[in-house]
Amino acid sequence: MLQRIPAPTTARLLRAGDRGWLVELPSGGATSIAAAVHDQPWAAQVAEVVPAAKTVLVTAIDCAWTDALGSALVSLLEEALDRPGPGRRPRTIEIPVHYGGPDLTEVADALGLGVADVTREHAAAEHVVGFFGFAPGFAYIDGCPDVLALPRRTSPRTRIEAGYVAIAGNQTVVYPGGTPGGWHLIGHTEQRLWNPDNNPPNRLEVGDRVAFRVVTTC
Amino acid sequence: MLTAARSTPAPPKNGTARLSVISPGPLTTVQDQGRTGYAHLGVSPSGAADRASFALANRLVGNFPGTPALECTFGGLSIRLDAARVVALTGAPVPALVNGRPVADPTRFRLTAGDVLSLGRPNVGLRTYLAISGGLLVEPVLGGAGHDVLAGHGPHPLRAGDEFAIGAANPCPQVPVELAISRLPQATTIVRFRWGPRHELFDRSDRQRLTTTRWRVSADSNRVGVRLQGDPLQIGKIHLASEGMVRGAIQVPPSGEPIVFLADHPVTGGYPVIGAVVERDLDLVAQAPPGIGLRFQPISSGGRTMKLASRQRITTKS
Numbered sequence: 001m002l003q004r005i006p007a008p009t010t011a012r013l014l015r016a017g018d019r020g021w022l023v024e025l026p027s028g029g030a031t032s033i034a035a036a037v038h039d040q041p042w043a044a045q046v047a048e049v050v051p052a053a054k055t056v057l058v059t060a061i062d063c064a065w066t067d068a069l070g071s072a073l074v075s076l077l078e079e080a081l082d083r084p085g086p087g088r089r090p091r092t093i094e095i096p097v098h099y100g101g102p103d104l105t106e107v108a109d110a111l112g113l114g115v116a117d118v119t120r121e122h123a124a125a126e127h128v129v130g131f132f133g134f135a136p137g138f139a140y141i142d143g144c145p146d147v148l149a150l151p152r153r154t155s156p157r158t159r160i161e162a163g164y165v166a167i168a169g170n171q172t173v174v175y176p177g178g179t180p181g182g183w184h185l186i187g188h189t190e191q192r193l194w195n196p197d198n199n200p201p202n203r204l205e206v207g208d209r210v211a212f213r214v215v216t217t218c
Numbered sequence: 219m220l221t222a223a224r225s226t227p228a229p230p231k232n233g234t235a236r237l238s239v240i241s242p243g244p245l246t247t248v249q250d251q252g253r254t255g256y257a258h259l260g261v262s263p264s265g266a267a268d269r270a271s272f273a274l275a276n277r278l279v280g281n282f283p284g285t286p287a288l289e290c291t292f293g294g295l296s297i298r299l300d301a302a303r304v305v306a307l308t309g310a311p312v313p314a315l316v317n318g319r320p321v322a323d324p325t326r327f328r329l330t331a332g333d334v335l336s337l338g339r340p341n342v343g344l345r346t347y348l349a350i351s352g353g354l355l356v357e358p359v360l361g362g363a364g365h366d367v368l369a370g371h372g373p374h375p376l377r378a379g380d381e382f383a384i385g386a387a388n389p390c391p392q393v394p395v396e397l398a399i400s401r402l403p404q405a406t407t408i409v410r411f412r413w414g415p416r417h418e419l420f421d422r423s424d425r426q427r428l429t430t431t432r433w434r435v436s437a438d439s440n441r442v443g444v445r446l447q448g449d450p451l452q453i454g455k456i457h458l459a460s461e462g463m464v465r466g467a468i469q470v471p472p473s474g475e476p477i478v479f480l481a482d483h484p485v486t487g488g489y490p491v492i493g494a495v496v497e498r499d500l501d502l503v504a505q506a507p508p509g510i511g512l513r514f515q516p517i518s519s520g521g522r523t524m525k526l527a528s529r530q531r532i533t534t535k536s
Binding site: 014016017024034048050052055056059061131132133135137138139140176178201202 | 257263464
């Protein structure tokens with residue numbers, strides 16, 4: 001039994017625990033709302049801002065601030081939804097990729113394409129960082145075209161090193177390193193997009209455009 | 219898992235006091251107050267599972283709040299100090315032996331140089347906090363010194379032979395130890411929670427089932443979350459885009475048996491969250507050993523519905 005939930009028609013503020021509010025947005029915009037929260041004079045009272053596909057989770061540093069945070073978010077949303085501002089100007093991050101991952105041939109066969117087609121389609125698509133989840137530095141990058149859409153592998157690998165470029169559904173990931181993973185490995189980049197010793201540890205931000213550039217193909 | 223993110227215990231320098239691990243027990247980790255501000259990058263705040271007991275342990279030995287200490291699960295830890303220090307044990311009570319002799323009141327006591335401290339098993343609760351005056355000197359990762367079992371951040375779980383540098387001793391405050399009591403779960407523990415953010419997706423009978431079932435803590439629980447067993451909710455599989463999760467979230471996977479997220483929870487998830495345990499009672503959940511019963515009690519929202527915004531474009535639920 002798979003229930004489908006109707007898309008919300010209005011923005012809503014849903015309570016999420018003692019200190020949190022889940023902002024549900026009817027039509028995208030999570031990234032710009034998240035960025036706007038950081039620009040507010042009350043941002044110092046905010047502990048975490050977690051943008052996802054259709055929601056932004058905002059938590060206060062202290063329970064005592066939760067109500068005030070809710071009111072502030074209502075005002076912010078009214079303004080943002082009435083007059084959608086430019087928000088943060090999206091950057092484009094170029095990632096050179098050696099296409100030739102261990103699953104590339106299998107992927108091409110499953111899709112009924114040639115290896116060169118998979119490479120071309122992946123590199124030509126417009127990719128945008130959707131949100132971070134699963135593990136530190138694991139960015140879900142949207143925009144993988146339908147012709148490359150595949151379900152995840154039936155059996156995930158127990159450990160994938162940093163830099164592997166993988167696809168599943170309409171998403172791409174560049175593995176941050178050391179996590180298990182069930183996505184199809186189609187390439188590899190030498191660039192490190194996640195390093196906890198760096199400040200900030202991430203090179204990608206939610207909303208960034210990602211241009212995968214072909215370095216080599218197999 | 220993320221080896222790059224791991225820090226090792228700061229190697230003790232000559233002249234620095236040190237703690238040597240003789241036996242770590244089933245699982246002992248370094249913990250602090252956690253990392254704040256990185257959830258949008260997939261980094262969970264982590265930190266001590268029972269924050270009240272952790273804070274109390276530090277207070278008893280005069281440490282600054284948040285000073286790294288040891289979180290010992292199921293007891294069994296054995297350590298040696300090479301310098302005299304006051305130490306405190308809070309959370310799940312365990313028998314404590316110093317050089318093989320029992321300590322009368324293990325809440326706070328003094329170890330002299332060379333003493334070996336060994337902890338027994340707790341009969342009540344699950345996690346015991348050992349704070350040492352001066353604290354453990356641990357290199358932070360992303361602003362936190364604790365080990366995150368999901369992400370692999372921070373110092374690896376303790377192993378026999380590990381050594382930690384410890385800071386200079388602090389003067390001990392005069393906290394009467396008889397007032398230093400940790401809250402611990404009883405045979406059936408009442409846990410208060412708030413509905414939301416996704417309780418509206420559950421029908422009336424599921425909402426009722428959540429609050430009337432006596433849930434049993436599964437052995438398949440850890441710092442990521444506490445899995446519960448009992449009469450399952452009937453919601454089944456729901457198509458919901460992944461969204462941010464809070465510590466304390468009561469997530470309901472398709473099996474219908476809830477999971478309460480603890481310190482090392484994933485920062486996003488795609489299963490609906492019916493409610494969230496209030497922060498004060500989450501420490502109790504973190505101390506709930508397998509087999510113990512939990513009942514969820516909703517706290518009234520007290521008419522705290524937020525006013526509707528202009529043109530009613532925004533509705534709020536609380």
